[in-house]
Amino acid sequence: MRGPLAIIAGAGDFPPRLAELAAASGRPVFIAALDGAADPSAFGQADLCSYRLGQLGRLLEELRRREIADLVLIGSLPRPSFAGLRPEASTLKYLPHFARAFRGGDDHLLRGVVAFFEGQGFTVHGPADIGPEMTAPPGPLGRKSASPSQRELMTRGFELLAALSPFDVGQAAIIADHRVVAIEAAEGTDAMIRRVGDMIASGRLKIAKGDGVLVKAPKDGQDLRVDMPAIGPQTLRHVAAAGLSGIGLRAGRVLVGDAVEIARLADKAGLFIEGVAMAGDKA
Amino acid sequence: MRGPLAIIAGAGDFPPRLAELAAASGRPVFIAALDGAADPSAFGQADLCSYRLGQLGRLLEELRRREIADLVLIGSLPRPSFAGLRPEASTLKYLPHFARAFRGGDDHLLRGVVAFFEGQGFTVHGPADIGPEMTAPPGPLGRKSASPSQRELMTRGFELLAALSPFDVGQAAIIADHRVVAIEAAEGTDAMIRRVGDMIASGRLKIAKGDGVLVKAPKDGQDLRVDMPAIGPQTLRHVAAAGLSGIGLRAGRVLVGDAVEIARLADKAGLFIEGVAMAGDKA
Structure with missing residues (x-):
């Protein structure tokens, strides 16, 4: 894998970060910035073109x-609306494929996108393959480490998430007050953290010092090439605001973006963030 | 079990309903109404005394x-504060037992209460033993029945809840849009339903007609004598307001209070409510 690499870039800090890491490896990088999502100016001097989704053929x-x-x-x-694609002529022939993919949930759509590019003869890599530095490394990310009892909470949380995997739900959970206090489903991680923060603030949930841990992991069988769980600065802000003590991430399987910056923010907020390797993880 | 029965009554409609059913069986009934929780006037002419928690000895x-x-x-x-008990002299000797029970979570406290009464020589019965009419019967409660696809959603939901049981969490979940969209933990059933309603109202979650089912069941090993899951009129209101289509309950294992009234409300709201017997249920 040493030829040129295309980065098809959506919104957020992760695409420019990955572009930087890929370019630093000496590899030619071409950025396809998705219109309305990626910010072209975030990629500096990179070789970049912008595309609407309807310009897939181009x-x-x-x-x-x-x-x-x-x-x-x-x-x-943002989940695109099929009606708003405004496909160019060179894109029309690909529409039947996407029309099918659109009919399912997000997972189905993402699998359809991967299958499409593979069907066109491309190899789709995961961000972790290109920039493993962007994932949570094993062990503490910042200065704080989890205590043995916090590690127990994390282990329990990861076991819970694994038990939920067959039901295609459960990327994150919060363990506090000796029990599972929140499980993420359709609301997303940030909303789940806020919910726990509200329960703590209202006195409905009592947590002691050092209590309260967010765990995050991919579901079994989740396609880590296009659907990797992630945390960012806003996750840390929410965790700190809620009054939790730290975050456990499955090592190598959750994106953190800029690990140095995340570590700095964790230190500043007094949180621990640890990557946890579990039995059965691939190296 | 034909001697007199004491009903130690907290808040809500369930205690007067149980008192009525027990009295109708011809059995002498004594109501111990807990001060600040039970409303004595709701029990009509029943033989009743009120007690503060600190009057346990009395x-x-x-x-x-x-x-x-x-x-x-x-x-x-409401979870009592140990400091606010103001125990009478005749109650003081029982305090060490409760001081221990107070140190755990709610489950621990409830188990402590049962163990206390058993240790004092009493037999603690469950509401379902005294008034089985108060639980969800098998099959549809009102006029509407679940469709085969709604039954599939319910089965998936009950399997999910069973998978969560070893983690001592998950009395309820909502299945919609072909997936698990919410799992209850510390926030409680009503807050979970409202969350899903908000996601539907904001367009974040799309549900089709007939989609969206709440499932509720006890956890494995939950002590149904003192900690039986329950629904009431407000559950139906929340489910209807959220835009869900119905409710699946483990038959005989979830309290509904007045089944006739619940059926009437379900019919009025256009919801189905079904009791579902699962393999391995005791008769």
């Missing part, structure tokens, strides 16, 4: 012209 | 004087 032509075989999709994208 | 003396061996605890009770 993007494929450009990738082929550049003899790019490897690509990675990263960054968030 | 209550025990009264039960013995009446030669009552059987009791049932029902109704909600």
Whole structure:
């Protein structure tokens, strides 16, 4: 995997960070910035073109012209409306594929996107393959380490998430007050953290010093190439505001973006963040 | 079990309903109404005394004087503060038992209460033993039945709750949009339903007609004598307001209070409510 790499970039800090890491490895990088999501100015002097989703045909032509075989999709994208695609002529022939993919949930759509690019002869890599530095490393990220009792809470949390995996739910949970106090489903991690913060603030939930741990992990079978769980500065802010003591992440399987910056923010907020390797993890 | 029965009554409609059912069976019933929780006027002409928690010794003396061996605890009770008990002299000797029970979570406290009464020679019955009419019967409660696809959602929900049981969490969940959209932990059932309603109202969650089912069940090993899951009119209101289509309850294992009234409210709101018997349920 040493040819040129295309980064199909959505919103957020992760795409520019990945572009930086890929370029630092000496590899030619082409950024396909998705219109309305990626901010082209965040990529500095990188080789970049912007595309609307309806310009997929044009993007494929450009990738082929550049003899790019490897690509990675990263960054968030508001779920597109099929009606708002405004496809160009060169994109029309691909629509039936996406029309099918659109009919399921988000997972289904993401799998459809990967299958599409693979069907077109590209290899889709995960962000962790290209920039493993962007994932949680094993062990503490900042100065604080989890205590043995906090490690127990994390282990219990990861076991809970694993038990939920067959039901295709449960990327995150919060353990506090000797029990599971919140489990994430459709509301998302930040809303779940806020809920626990509200319960603590109202006195409905009592937590002692050092209590309260957020755990986050991918579901079994989740496609880590296009759907990797992630935390960012706002996750730390919410965790600190809620009054929790730290965060446990499955090592190598959750994106943190800029680990140095996340460690700095954790130190500042007095939180621990630890990557936890579990039995059965691939190296 | 034909001697007199004591009903130790907390707040809500369930205690008067149980008192009515027990009295209708011809059995002498004594109501010990917990001060600040039970409303004595809701019990009509029943034989009733009110007690503060700090008057436990006085209550025990009264039960013995009446030669009552059987009791049932029902109704909600705000978690008492140990400091606010203001125990009478006759209660002081029981305090060490409760001081220990207070140190754990709610489950621990409830187990401590049951163990206390059993240690004093009483038999603690569950509301379902005394008034099985108060639990969800198998099958539809009102006019509406769940469709085969709604039954599938319920089965998936009950399997999810069973998978959560070893973690001592998960009395309720909501399945919609082909997936698990909410799992109850410390926030309680009503808050979980409201969360899903908010996601639907904001367009974050799309549900089709007939979609969206609340499931509720006890955890494995939950002591159904003092900690039975329950729904009431407000649950139905929240489910209807959220835009869900119905409720699945483990038959015989979830309190509904007045089944006729609940069926009437379900019909009025256009909801189905079904009791579901699962393999392995005791008759």
